Amino acid sequence: MRNLDTAFLALADPTRRAILARLALGEATVMELAEPFDMTQPAVSRHLKVLEGAGLITRRVEGTKRPCRLAPDAIAEIDRWLDWLRQAMARNYDRLDDVLAEMQTEEGKEKP
Amino acid sequence: MRNLDTAFLALADPTRRAILARLALGEATVMELAEPFDMTQPAVSRHLKVLEGAGLITRRVEGTKRPCRLAPDAIAEIDRWLDWLRQAMARNYDRLDDVLAEMQTEEGKEKP
DNA sequence: CCTTTATATAAATTTTATGTTATATAACAG
DNA sequence: CTGTTATATAACATAAAATTTATATAAAGG
Numbered sequence: 001m002r003n004l005d006t007a008f009l010a011l012a013d014p015t016r017r018a019i020l021a022r023l024a025l026g027e028a029t030v031m032e033l034a035e036p037f038d039m040t041q042p043a044v045s046r047h048l049k050v051l052e053g054a055g056l057i058t059r060r061v062e063g064t065k066r067p068c069r070l071a072p073d074a075i076a077e078i079d080r081w082l083d084w085l086r087q088a089m090a091r092n093y094d095r096l097d098d099v100l101a102e103m104q105t106e107e108g109k110e111k112p
Numbered sequence: 113m114r115n116l117d118t119a120f121l122a123l124a125d126p127t128r129r130a131i132l133a134r135l136a137l138g139e140a141t142v143m144e145l146a147e148p149f150d151m152t153q154p155a156v157s158r159h160l161k162v163l164e165g166a167g168l169i170t171r172r173v174e175g176t177k178r179p180c181r182l183a184p185d186a187i188a189e190i191d192r193w194l195d196w197l198r199q200a201m202a203r204n205y206d207r208l209d210d211v212l213a214e215m216q217t218e219e220g221k222e223k224p
Numbered sequence: 225c226c227t228t229t230a231t232a233t234a235a236a237t238t239t240t241a242t243g244t245t246a247t248a249t250a251a252c253a254g
Numbered sequence: 255c256t257g258t259t260a261t262a263t264a265a266c267a268t269a270a271a272a273t274t275t276a277t278a279t280a281a282a283g284g
Contacts, residue, residue, distance in 0.1 A: 005124055012120035013242090017193075024200030030261060043243055045262060050241095064251045064260045070201045075194060081129075082187060082194070088136030089182045125272085142231060155273055157232060162271095176230045176281045 003055075007078050010054035015039070016047050020070065023057060027069045115167075119190050122166035127151065128159050132182065135169060139181045 010016055019033055034044040048068060051057045056074045059066045122128055131145055146156040160180060163169045168186045171178045 004129065005126055008120050008124035012117055012124055014117060017116065020197060024197070024203070040244065066261065072201055074201070075198055078194065079198075082190065085132060085136070086187055089184055089186065091136070152274065178231065
């Protein structure tokens, strides 16, 4: 799943998460998004490219501006995967053979 | 949030997600985890270190083995953040001023 | 003890990300 | 047209990640 790679990687950067946080307040242009960061405009453009590549944001053309907004169902696949993981974790948590394995380890330790 | 950085980064790698998938079936040792991959054991050890650092797995000591398992509530913070983002996206989706902005762009385009 | 098994760590290398400066493009304002 | 504004791209530097080979450690099995 190459898609999850890019999605998770996109979310792994604090600047990009901050950009998403800003976009949660509504659409914004590249300059507006760049303003709060101590970073050049090209750097922000690249972050936006990563976010767009991950399907997390969309851009429209408005004259010389490129307003960005959050992509509505971007996190669907991420969600599905995390749901699966969450369930696996829950299952794992109360899995009997794991408990038994642990008991065996803890108790069966003393040399027979 | 340095934590989200490491968590998302940990999930951004397909090998590591595959390792989590394997652990979803139950506890496994380093060698067992390494086996399916075309990769050396040290490489897998490092991936495990990353997963452990992200709080996604735990390890116990069993003699010379280090069985790994999924950490029960590892994805809590990720979940919280994604929940927030999801809601932001939903809010954004039916936000009136965004719709209006879009209409203005689309229609008001013709030179007055 | 000595060997093997399971894992970790170190050093070196390759790859990928991130950022910078400088420059291009393209619409807009006069 | 011309200058300015908004954004993108290219070329480069640096830094961080992923991997490998070689080696260390430590418990287990004889």
